[in-house]
Amino acid sequence: SSKAPSHFIRHMIDQHLAQGKHDGRVQTRFPPEPNGFLHIGHAKSICLNFGLAQQYSTDYRAACNLRFDDTNPVKESQEFIDAIKADIEWLGFSWQGDVRYTSSYFNYLYEFALQLISNGKAYVCGLTPDQAREYRGTLTEPGRNSPDRERSADENLDLFRRMQAGEFADGQYSLRAKIDMASPNINMRDPVIYRIRKVHHHQTGNQWNVYPMYDYAHCISDALEHITHSLCTLEFEDHRPLYDWILQNLTPESLQKACDELGNMGGTTHYVLPQQTEFARLNINYTVMSKRKLKELVELQLVSGWDDPRMPTLSGLRRRGYTPAAIRNFCDMIGMSRSESIVDVGMLEHSIREDLDENAPRAMCVLRPLKVTLLNYPQGQTEMLSLPKHPKKDIGHRELPFGAELYIDRTDFEEVPPPGFKRLMPGTEVRLRGAYVIRCDEVIKDESGKVVELRCTADLDTLGKNPEGRKVKGVIHWVPAHAALPAEVRIYDRLFNNANPDDKSLGDFKNCLNPDSLQVLTGCLVEPSLAEAKAEDSFQFEREGYFCVDRRDSHADKLVFNRTVSLRDSWGK
Numbered sequence: 001s002s003k004a005p006s007h008f009i010r011h012m013i014d015q016h017l018a019q020g021k022h023d024g025r026v027q028t029r030f031p032p033e034p035n036g037f038l039h040i041g042h043a044k045s046i047c048l049n050f051g052l053a054q055q056y057s058t059d060y061r062a063a064c065n066l067r068f069d070d071t072n073p074v075k076e077s078q079e080f081i082d083a084i085k086a087d088i089e090w091l092g093f094s095w096q097g098d099v100r101y102t103s104s105y106f107n108y109l110y111e112f113a114l115q116l117i118s119n120g121k122a123y124v125c126g127l128t129p130d131q132a133r134e135y136r137g138t139l140t141e142p143g144r145n146s147p148d149r150e151r152s153a154d155e156n157l158d159l160f161r162r163m164q165a166g167e168f169a170d171g172q173y174s175l176r177a178k179i180d181m182a183s184p185n186i187n188m189r190d191p192v193i194y195r196i197r198k199v200h201h202h203q204t205g206n207q208w209n210v211y212p213m214y215d216y217a218h219c220i221s222d223a224l225e226h227i228t229h230s231l232c233t234l235e236f237e238d239h240r241p242l243y244d245w246i247l248q249n250l251t252p253e254s255l256q257k258a259c260d261e262l263g264n265m266g267g268t269t270h271y272v273l274p275q276q277t278e279f280a281r282l283n284i285n286y287t288v289m290s291k292r293k294l295k296e297l298v299e300l301q302l303v304s305g306w307d308d309p310r311m312p313t314l315s316g317l318r319r320r321g322y323t324p325a326a327i328r329n330f331c332d333m334i335g336m337s338r339s340e341s342i343v344d345v346g347m348l349e350h351s352i353r354e355d356l357d358e359n360a361p362r363a364m365c366v367l368r369p370l371k372v373t374l375l376n377y378p379q380g381q382t383e384m385l386s387l388p389k390h391p392k393k394d395i396g397h398r399e400l401p402f403g404a405e406l407y408i409d410r411t412d413f414e415e416v417p418p419p420g421f422k423r424l425m426p427g428t429e430v431r432l433r434g435a436y437v438i439r440c441d442e443v444i445k446d447e448s449g450k451v452v453e454l455r456c457t458a459d460l461d462t463l464g465k466n467p468e469g470r471k472v473k474g475v476i477h478w479v480p481a482h483a484a485l486p487a488e489v490r491i492y493d494r495l496f497n498n499a500n501p502d503d504k505s506l507g508d509f510k511n512c513l514n515p516d517s518l519q520v521l522t523g524c525l526v527e528p529s530l531a532e533a534k535a536e537d538s539f540q541f542e543r544e545g546y547f548c549v550d551r552r553d554s555h556a557d558k559l560v561f562n563r564t565v566s567l568r569d570s571w572g573k
């Protein structure tokens, strides 16, 4: 789109295209591990990868793949795969062709490992994980060569085949790239590229006893999909030399042959190396963004699930009432840089508030009902009022019946008002939104002294016009008693009450969970036009905030609304 932001990655791709690099193609991929639900951090990567493919596809061959990076079967599941696909589609993106899986390349990855072994570039190592750690050295001390480093290629081939055949136990052997134990970059000190894991895999079943490591599998998977730009977060910067080493130490012919077999050449004839580029991950205050921590909240039932409206997951934000457009705009706003920073959650809230202010129909909902009886309005009679659905946008009207019995919000009445109170108090007037000016004549209380009803008089000459000779400042919302619909309203606050729950000095991140992050209001009343509201429809409840119909719990006979965000915008002020 024309307002897509420019940044260093686009500048780089522009240059590559101008130079004819990568054969004039832009092929990206989004590679989630299916070990949890996607969060707002992933949205940054999704908008980047799928966004680039969209932006360049007008003038070039450009596309984005969805690839499940499923090399760690123990933590992964089909449930997560399905949820991730649904979230990406909901955000408004589509991937090229079929969904891909790293696991569908396991045969190639295995063959490439045999090739590295044959060429003396990988060896089977019998050090235990503890020994291997000790041999690796430290930041200031070089590592030491494994005693198995000079084993012959034939022996290594035999051992690796037997690892896969299931002859050895987990951890007994590993396959390591033969690079440089003295490298200042620890990632280059003969990294493990395969390990024995005798476990079931959600895609490949019990076919494999060895599984490739991320660093080995990722670059080759990129190559096999003929990816041109492999975009990842900054923590992989130090892994880039390994990414390049592996691809440079496989023969270009074998890579090209594999791409051909897989039909992944993207219309070009010669194979080009993919290029890794890093960008800063998204961090937001007052939340956590690691899947491990989010999973812990779910498993300990500290939230209702991955899609709890307080979660920073895409499905949580969706259920909270965030729209795909607001999330995409937010990702544009935060920009793309190479230095880590923490984005204020107020900016995310700003993005949805802007969207809903512009697009959400208005409606009235009384959260804490207080009965109002109009003494001078004919009892039992009703009239139909028509109110615009939106103050600025022409999206039609809603019908609202008016009668002698109404409900207003308890907080809009004060018997002993504080200074500056502009709403209803004994003997004063206020306007009912879209209806008449009323005056409070009498306050009815129960035995405990609680106000239970207000008896009022309506000025019947004030529908759509100001009263004669006096000013009425306050406007309050209301619903008709005879036609209002009961509803449950869930008011959400931040899940954590500390700006940085990841701060180690606070102890466990769960220590700063906000005990008041969910407040459930029952017995709320909404205007009757909301009977037609569908799951996920958003509204501005006048004077209260933005709310959406809960997509799981709301039914025709029991409406449930989630507060997406309050009306007040503090961001950028």
Ligand code: ATP
Binding pocket: 030, 031, 032, 033, 034, 040, 041, 042, 044, 045, 069, 231, 232, 233, 280, 281, 282, 283, 289, 290, 291, 292
């Ligand atoms: P987590 O630490 O939350 O488990 P991850 O990086 O392990 O995240 P993946 O499923 O591997 O999760 O992520 C898929 C893609 O999304 C990766 O390319 C990763 O770089 C990107 N990504 C993940 N988290 C963020 C983030 N906070 N900001 C930007 N991109 C992210």
Ligand code: MG
Binding pocket: 033
């Ligand atoms: Mg990852």
Ligand code: MG
Binding pocket: 033, 291
């Ligand atoms: Mg992870």
